[in-house]
């Protein structure tokens with residue numbers, strides 16, 4: 001593609017022919033994947049399939065050797081660093097929750113909104129109406145309104161995961177990448193997390209969820225992509241993907 005041409009697609013995320021090797025090992029091998037704006041997609045696949053590396057490529061942590069990675073129609077993510085990509089509106093939640101345990105839930109959300117800690121609590125600081133409204137909305141979404149004054153360290157594992165999702169929501173991202181959100185959760189928390197993500201998706205966010213828990217993936221009720229050896233092995237509904245002989249062989253039948 002010449003410098004003068006600009007690619008434009010109607011999708012929120014567009015990966016085409018992406019390759020990444022680590023010392024000659026092809027972790028991502030001709031990966032192509034498209035997510036429509038407002039879509040939620042579940043990504044499954046065996047250990048080492050390239051799921052984390054794919055997220056690293058989208059967030060700019062890893063640069064592909066080859067291929068196109070476009071965001072929001074036309075932004076070439078391969079040309080940007082991690083901070084620039086985050087500022088574009090791509091939020092990532094890692095598997096382990098990293099909330100500020102000695103701060104309250106509300107303060108964790110304020111920190112995510114980038115309200116300066118030194119100014120907050122002084123006479124000069126007044127929470128703006130917009131900030132207050134965002135905090136209320138996020139607290140409600142993550143089901144922690146009644147717990148707003150509790151220290152984050154006192155929350156259950158599941159609630160900490162929701163708080164961290166809330167911290168991303170406070171920044172109003174366009175695309176949310178969520179890595180194994182229900183690992184270590186109780187069945188009830190797992191169910192509530194599916195509901196939570198569906199609600200976030202209904203609120204016009206595009207969401208990518210990497211998860212091994214098939215009950216949870218089924219509950220999300222969205223299109224599923226199975227990765228294997230750095231490429232797409234199968235794509236479709238959970239029933240279609242689960243009935244795929246290759247998916248059973250390399251992943252589900254283990």
Ligand SMILES: Nc1ncnc2c1ncn2[C@@H]1O[C@H](COP(=O)(O)OP(=O)(O)OP(=O)(O)O)[C@@H](O)[C@H]1O
Pocket residue numbers: 022025027045046047048049050051052053054
């Ligand atoms: N920085 C790196 N250096 C060398 N090899 C790497 C690096 N990062 C990932 N790999 C390798 O690339 C392959 C894909 O790894 P990746 O972590 O993306 O898989 P995954 O699908 O996320 O697996 P899991 O479900 O276990 O998290 C693996 O074989 C891994 O060992």
